[in-house]
Amino acid sequence: MSSEQSSGRRSPLSRARGLGSARSGTTHFLSQRWTAIALVPLIIWFVIGIIAHIGASHVVAMTWVGRPLNAVLMALMLGALFHHAQLGLQVVIEDYVHAHGAKIILIVLTKGAALIFGGLAIFAVLRISLGGVA
């Protein structure tokens, strides 16, 4: 992941074309956009679903989330959402935290938290969908 390694594997031209001067800027930029585009329909689906289930009982909510199509859409949304969130928070940290050590620690914690919470949420969706009504 270090710049030395990536410069070892890539020619200067491919580095300039694919990743830019900041090692991984282009990849970050594009991932932020792809997840944003994916989230537009997924979030609209989610908001409509949530509005329709305000105050829903446990059984009704389980039935909604557990339906195969909904479970897949929810899992996809959670994956895109947490990936998008950690990319955005990384930029915020890079902009405002200038002490090198603190910056790296905060970014690693953010990415780790996004992975853990996203994983937990997707696990919950799978349990709801596959585990039957508890």
Place this chain on the structure above:
Amino acid sequence: MTDQRPTSPHIQVYRWQYTMLLSILHRASGIALSIGALVLVAWLLAMAAGPDSYDRMQSLIGSNVGVVMLFGWTWALFYHLLNGLRHLFWDIGMGFELPQAFSTGITVVIGSVILTGASWFIGLSIFGGT
């Protein structure tokens, strides 16, 4: 940090324009939504854990504080969604002219307020949750 190197002009040298506020709000709403996503995680985990924990979560969300925070997150979501679309159009080179940047900015603010109001009105009046 110790170097006396020239620094680029920052926010205080520019004349204030509301598009600057919109830009800051995009970032602020993104941070707020990242925190709000944790409530969604907790809600799904509570649902998976069973009716008792789900009911506790529902009463927490339905409390006064919970409703106020959800309302704020609803606006943050619609604002970030609409302004995010504005950013995506900029990315493909559309809407860069100054009058367009101003008018789409106003549209985003008004749109987010209308969508927030409509969501809560429809949610509470038609699906009637408590």
